[in-house]
Amino acid sequence: xxxxxxxxxxxxxxxxxxxxxxxxxxxxxxxxxxxxxxxxxxxxxxxxxxxxxxxxxxxxxxxxxxxxxxxxxxxxxxxxxxxxxxxxxxxxxxxxxxxxxxxxxxxxxxxxxxxxxxxxxxxxxxxxxxxxxxxxxxxxxxxxxxxxxxxxxxxxxxxxxxxxxxxxxxxxxxxxxxxxxxxxxxxxxxxxxxxxxxxxxxxxxxxxxxxxxxxxxxxxxxxxxxxxxxxxxxxxxxxxxxxxxxxxxxxxxx
Amino acid sequence: xxxxxxxxxxxxxxxxxxxxxxxxxxxxxxxxxxxxxxxxxxxxxxxxxxxxxxxxxxxxxxxxxxxxxxxxxxxxxxxxxxxxxxxxxxxxxxxxxxxxxxxxxxxxxxxxxxxxxxxxxxxxxxxxxxxxxxxxxxxxxxxxxxxxxxxxxxxxxxxxxxxxxxxxxxxxxxxxxxxxxxxxxxxxxxxxxxxxxxxxxxxxxxxxxxxxxxxxxxxxxxxxxxxxxxxxxxxxxxxxxxxxxxxxxxxxxxxxxxxxxxxxxxxxxxxxxxxxxxxxxxxxxxxxxxxxxxxxxxxxxxxxxxxxxxxxx
Amino acid sequence: xxxxxxxxxxxxxxxxxxxxxxxxxxxxxxxxxxxxxxxxxxxxxxxxxxxxxxxxxxxxxxxxxxxxxxxxxxxxxxxxxxxxxxxxxxxxxxxxxxxxxxxxxxxxxxxxxxxxxxxxxxxxxxxxxxxxxxxxxxxxxxxxxxxxxxxxxxxxxxxxxxxxxxxxxxxxxxxxxxxxxxxxxxxxxxxxxxxxxxxxxxx
Numbered sequence: 070x071x072x073x074x075x076x077x078x079x080x081x082x083x084x085x086x087x088x089x090x091x092x093x094x095x096x097x098x099x100x101x102x103x104x105x106x107x108x109x110x111x112x113x114x115x116x117x118x119x120x121x122x123x124x125x126x127x128x129x130x131x132x133x134x135x136x137x138x139x140x141x142x143x144x145x146x147x148x149x150x151x152x153x154x155x156x157x158x159x160x161x162x163x164x165x166x167x168x169x170x171x172x173x174x175x176x177x178x179x180x181x182x183x184x185x186x187x188x189x190x191x192x193x194x195x196x197x198x199x200x201x202x203x204x205x206x207x208x209x210x211x212x213x214x215x216x217x218x219x220x221x222x223x224x225x226x227x228x229x230x231x232x233x234x235x236x237x238x239x240x241x242x243x244x245x246x247x248x249x250x251x252x253x254x255x256x257x258x259x260x261x262x263x264x265x266x267x268x269x270x271x272x273x274x275x276x277x278x279x280x281x282x283x284x285x286x287x288x289x290x291x292x293x294x295x296x297x298x299x300x301x302x303x304x305x306x307x308x309x310x311x312x313x314x315x316x317x318x319x320x321x322x323x
Numbered sequence: 324x325x326x327x328x329x330x331x332x333x334x335x336x337x338x339x340x341x342x343x344x345x346x347x348x349x350x351x352x353x354x355x356x357x358x359x360x361x362x363x364x365x366x367x368x369x370x371x372x373x374x375x376x377x378x379x380x381x382x383x384x385x386x387x388x389x390x391x392x393x394x395x396x397x398x399x400x401x402x403x404x405x406x407x408x409x410x411x412x413x414x415x416x417x418x419x420x421x422x423x424x425x426x427x428x429x430x431x432x433x434x435x436x437x438x439x440x441x442x443x444x445x446x447x448x449x450x451x452x453x454x455x456x457x458x459x460x461x462x463x464x465x466x467x468x469x470x471x472x473x474x475x476x477x478x479x480x481x482x483x484x485x486x487x488x489x490x491x492x493x494x495x496x497x498x499x500x501x502x503x504x505x506x507x508x509x510x511x512x513x514x515x516x517x518x519x520x521x522x523x524x525x526x527x528x529x530x531x532x533x534x535x536x537x538x539x540x541x542x543x544x545x546x547x548x549x550x551x552x553x554x555x556x557x558x559x560x561x562x563x564x565x566x567x568x569x570x571x572x573x574x575x576x577x578x579x580x581x582x583x584x585x586x587x588x589x590x591x592x593x594x595x596x597x598x599x600x601x602x603x604x605x606x607x608x609x610x611x612x613x614x615x616x617x618x619x620x621x622x623x624x625x626x627x628x629x630x631x632x633x634x635x636x
Numbered sequence: 637x638x639x640x641x642x643x644x645x646x647x648x649x650x651x652x653x654x655x656x657x658x659x660x661x662x663x664x665x666x667x668x669x670x671x672x673x674x675x676x677x678x679x680x681x682x683x684x685x686x687x688x689x690x691x692x693x694x695x696x697x698x699x700x701x702x703x704x705x706x707x708x709x710x711x712x713x714x715x716x717x718x719x720x721x722x723x724x725x726x727x728x729x730x731x732x733x734x735x736x737x738x739x740x741x742x743x744x745x746x747x748x749x750x751x752x753x754x755x756x757x758x759x760x761x762x763x764x765x766x767x768x769x770x771x772x773x774x775x776x777x778x779x780x781x782x783x784x785x786x787x788x789x790x791x792x793x794x795x796x797x798x799x800x801x802x803x804x805x806x807x808x809x810x811x812x813x814x815x816x817x818x819x820x821x822x823x824x825x826x827x828x829x830x831x832x833x834x835x836x837x838x839x
Contacts, residue, residue: 121526149530152528156527159522159526161519163517163520164523165520165523165524165541177527177528180533227523230523230527258641282700283705302700307703
């Protein structure tokens with residue numbers, strides 16, 4: 070049994086000839102929150118999208134090196150299969166506007182035929198909405214369009230949509246960047262609860278050191294496409310070994 | 324303070340100097356209605372609602388007051404041929420949009436794009452002649468006859484296709500003609516789907532087919548708008564349809580019977596109209612109806628597009 | 637490392653470490669009392685090392701807590717209090733160790749039973765002050781300061797006794813030194829109590 074849920078080996082990514090990720094050896098421990106921290110344009114979102122192979126939909130992308138998920142090389146696998154157990158929440162809330170709140174959560178299990186009856190589907194939808202801390206707010210209006218929800222609620226709906234597949238790994242790309250602080254805290258709390266109660270492995274991208282330290286068990290600091298430093302959050306926060314990390318934490322580069 | 328005031332004044336100047344051009348458009352629009360209404364009025368007064376319930380078209384040279392003018396058959400022909408056109412063009416439109424936007428390499432995408440632009444730019448008479456010489460005989464031989472033999476029990480195919488000039492051919496030809504417009508509108512709608520939704524569909528593990536289904540769901544208002552705009556265009560199409568529709572005022576459940584459309588009626592009868600009292604007025608009534616159909620389709624289409632924009636943010 | 641859900645949960649972690657440190661200090665003080673009563677040698681170096689380690693752990697945990705949750709208001713003061721109290725408890729264990737060393741230098745020397753009484757009082761002060769902190773009760777903290785006066789008086793008296801004599805018997809000299817160290821223990825208990833009064837939000 071691998072200790073790491075995700076491990077990359079000399080991962081290199083070029084987008085339109087630009088070397089975006091350079092020899093990344095990254096890992097994410099099972100049932101923990103690993104934060105990828107770095108300024109915008111550092112390659113942290115690219116690294117995240119290499120883990121569910123979403124990077125391939127960007128034209129002109131070349132990927133070299135290996136990405137192992139639970140010991141298995143995903144680039145020799147079917148990308149759709151990978152995304153079945155590695156789901157993601159994006160930076161901007163993006164619930165499908167042409168579906169109801171219920172359908173937005175139900176679509177994943179329906180696509181992958183995870184359920185055999187309406188009752189089972191109802192159960193998963195409820196579970197996912199509860200885990201996303203949204204159930205109480207939407208249980209009486211599951212058939213409303215998601216556009217009636219606030220931005221923060223929409224983002225929690227996206228979290229529920231990602232959870233409905235019962236993923237083993239959850240990727241979060243600055244999930245609180247575009248929402249208010251109260252909702253942001255709710256999302257952080259929901260995510261920690263998921264790690265604790267469901268044993269999900271979380272990889273969380275953020276550019277703010279404060280959030281990184283607040284949510285992380287481990288922090289990987291990425292700068293200019295390179296993995297500068299990796300370690301337990303406490304080590305990175307109190308005793309960073311690299312000068313760049315120190316400067317980034319102090320807000321001197323970014 | 325004074326700077327902002329002069330800015331304000333020059334803005335105002337620009338506004339007033341551009342106003343006449345906008346006013347011209349509005350005036351032209353109102354005039355169009357006014358003139359059509361003015362010229363149609365005598366026919367509407369004389370025949371009233373029976374104009375739209377009569378199929379017969381019988382101008383009487385000897386006794387003009389015994390002339391019978393019915394717009395039902397052309398109205399039926401217009402609506403049905405346009406509907407056939409949209410029904411045939413819609414799935415093709417969706418497929419083309421998906422192929423262009425998702426599945427083709429850049430070069431093929433450009434090629435298909437230019438072909439469609441050329442198609443949109445061709446003079447309609449070219450389509451008409453091609454329909455007359457190639458499409459109509461071909462369809463009669465290879466499509467209508469087999470359909471009639473195999474599925475003759477269905478009312479739509481129950482009559483023998485004596486010639487290739489009928490409602491069905493008009494529909495097929497129109498579908499080819501409106502395709503470029505529908506593709507253009509639908510493609511715009513598809514392209515306006517923000518990237519983040521595409522990502523969202525993929526992050527839940529959608530395969531290409533499921534992904535396309537979700538994308539089409541998102542683009543649906545735009546695609547409906549494309550269909551409505553296509554319908555409006557098809558209803559107004561004149562020369563090409565006049566060449567293939569058969570020009571017989573019939574209302575029939577069978578698609579292989581010749582028919583008439585309002586625009587081909589106007590094109591065919593206009594030169595004779597001054598010889599008969601009321602005929603000109605009746606033709607203008609047809610024009611007015613056409614205008615109303617077109618406006619209704621376009622208005623709904625514009626509303627759909629606006630709604631889609633709002634929904635996708 | 638395990639994911640924690642809230643600031644409260646992280647605080648509980650620090651309090652648990654602090655409670656461990658408190659037990660080490662209490663155990664040391666009890667051992668000192670017994671050694672005094674029975675005039676037996678005592679070695680507390682292991683306890684001192686453990687206390688130092690616990691104190692360092694608490695420092696790191698508390699610093700990280702501040703970095704992580706960026707507390708404000710009384711929460712921030714409370715974290716500061718936890719840091720200060722961990723230092724006090726470490727010092728208390730160190731003084732217990734000093735007393736053990738002093739006793740062990742002259743094994744078999746009978747020390748006045750009043751000193752044992754003072755040791756017991758000092759231990760009670762530490763216990764009360766610490767309970768006040770964890771149970772967040774300001775009133776318990778208040779009477780710790782009153783007890784401090786008692787111990788001060790005992791130490792002054794002993795000091796005076798030694799100062800007024802030409803020659804001092806060994807027992808008396810040792811008692812005076814031990815009282816001086818117990819007085820320091822009581823001082824740290826008082827510091828803890830003051831920290832409680834300062835950091836706890838008036839309810």
